[in-house]
Amino acid sequence: MCSEPDAEWQRPDSVSGLVAGALADPETTWTMGGFGALAGVGRRGDQVVAAPADGRLGWITPFGGIALAPAEAIPVAYETAFTGGWSHAIALCLPMALCPRTGAGPIRAAGRDDGALRPRNLGDKWFDLGLDLPQGRLFLRSADPDALARLAALAGRTAAHDPEAVSSLMAAADVIVTTPLGRIEVYAGADPQSGGPRAFLDPRILALGRTHAATAPIPTGLVPVAQFTPPHPCRDGQGRPRPFDHRTHAAFQAMLTRWGDPERVRLKARLVAGEPFAPMTANRATRAVSRLFHVQAAAAANQDGTKSCPDTSR
Template sequence: MVDPRDAIRDHLARALDDPASRWSLGGFGAVAEFDCAAGEPVTCLGRFGRLTPRGALILDPTDDLVMVAYETGFTGGWSHCVALCLPAAGALVSGVEVVNLRGADTGAARPQDRDALIFDLGLGMPQGWAGLRTRDPDLVARLSAACGVSAFASGSPVARLLAERRVDVVMGTPLGRIEVFGGPAAPAMGGPRAFVAPRMLRAGRTHAATAPIPPGLVPCALLHPPHPCRDAEGRPIPFDAGNHAAFQAVLSRWGDPRLVALKERLAAGEAMPRGAGRAARAVGRVVAAQVACQAESILEPDTGKMVPGSSRDVEKSIRDTTR
């Protein structure tokens, strides 16, 4: 029998080798993402680390790691991901809520960054921290002067440094780190990026309310496998049956068994149970979105081209699925 811990590690290693997969670390209101553009050079940092010219991802899958796969429906489509969770006792971290100096970043992915100073932004994320890293004497002086106050207080240099990409951004949780190297942005190529939304941070949440994370678990990283209807930049593509089947297999293995069974029944044409709760209705929205996406990309037998499906059939499927 395969050890569940080995199965998780093997899945993560395969996903790291897939350039179409994306990763994110952080919390509700502050997150860093890692992916790479087609043809971009990627260096392996052991089994669970990857380095590109624009950023790095280093994972540390612990023995108590729990994988939670789920889908989220929304107007016009759905998203899917695998949350890498830890029990709350080992996931929640404490720290000061003001800018503070962490010291030299000895855990940096690149050797040349390990003597650079990293300043913790003191964002108060329940499961992690975010920092700015630099060796520039002027920027070190400016960040040192901001220590002891809120990162986004009046006069703080943090917001401007984030916007100008003059420093490296490092996002860490108990499951690893993502580094976004400073320098010119390349929006057309995707790649590592970081976002901080102070208003969302004030909610103190570990994750969005729409994410069905079981009680007692805290998501510390997210894996975003390739989507069947959107590319890495969120643009629509013809339905990719391979990507869809791949995630359904992941969902069957690491999703909520009750919701997976409900989805199978709804997809087979059953009506939504009476008195269905929020989670069940969310599954219905996902099924409706997937029915619509597949119907809009029907393969024409004679030409092999993707052609629009019947809007009448799509509307009927949505009504039947969500009623």
């Protein structure tokens, strides 16, 4: 947990206040990991949540959980337009110097997990998948003898060479992503189709060696270690389409103004104020902002509530 005074947690313009508010919102989803290997968690508003072991900042459901220590995080808010809609997110980044790659290696036994979110998992055996991620490490953990025997049989191999076997075990064991900013745990048996905790591993994407998708405007020198997706104005907490929610849109725009790229924020503000876009001087970034402005304006113009927003599920 961060060491800031309690008042710091009440400031929406502080990193700690931003993270605490996002954790308290049941419509906000979280991911940790790298480009091609990550774990994600979400929760429903009616789910009972518990606190992680040792009083860490975060929450746990029966299907997964998250713990964060965001004191060193650098938030980067951004939006990405695509045909018919847009997405948005806030990446919690660290300088590249604090995220050295350990290099790819074989799957190996890594002892016992002494940082588990649930007390009952403390001391469970886990295996490091040996992935080349600057953000952290991905482990499979279990107390089940059969799952442990299957993990032991994979030791010495690489996740890239045995993707089907690893994917099968990711459903039978707990998936843990540990990072300098905390951890996410997805428990064995979690339904990836439920909108809740899920885990993802694609060796083909990992092989690209990127820290993030090319469409995410992460400043040079920073690595997105964790990411959260606040409520979207066109989707409810279960991902279902809904009429444009102006309050939700305004809430993210305030985050974007505080934590987004200043040049993009200023351009978007000028477009909102009615300034014409200058295509002759446009570049990739400014065209992206113009596209965002138009798709969001079209969605906001639907005031009657009889239509849903454009598809934002990508």
